[in-house]
Amino acid sequence: NAGVMQNPRHLVRRRGQEARLRCSPMKGHSHVYWYRQLPEEGLKFMVYLQKENIIDESGMPKERFSAEFPKEGPSILRIQQVVRGDSAAYFCASSLVEGGSYEQYFGPGTRLTVT
């Protein structure tokens, strides 16, 4: 029973390049959350998606960041024209939600380094 999968685990990008982070939720989960963990800081919510819908993107920076969760395939967090301040660990979590379940299960994260 595979857990939440994220790839790549490590990603190095030069300033100005694009970063694409992928997340496959746990089997049966249709709700995906993305969180960012900056060095020496806690976890901050970025965006909440269901299949083909963005439910809450209140934590997403207004520019350069976008997310999607298509009908088929993984959820993708896309960062355009990366800057050094984007260097962080990006985690996705998935949840079942139905039946009143609030439990969110995290993937291993993608560690983005911008040089």
Next chain:
Amino acid sequence: QQQVKQSPQSLIVQKGGISIINCAYENTAFDYFPWYQQFPGKGPALLIAIRPDVSEKKEGRFTISFNKSAKQFSLHIMDSQPGDSATYFCAAVPPYNQGGKLIFGQGTELSVKP
């Protein structure tokens, strides 16, 4: 109002001792309070969680105490072991009709000395 405040920032406990981490919140609409454990280089792992209609929940050596009137909750780790050394995050979740996202505390770095 969406903040969760966690203390202490770091904690050193001797093996066999009790580790206590505290969290406080403002938003009374929060209705789910999980704790996560994170080892270096890994993703957070759900440890234990409580709903506000319960004052205490125990799972093995881990106990959550919840004080609804004070808007505080805490994690107690009994008989702490070196393998418990990790960063612990409390969190709060508003009802799903308000988004369902996790709002995390700042984290507590626990070190259990042998």
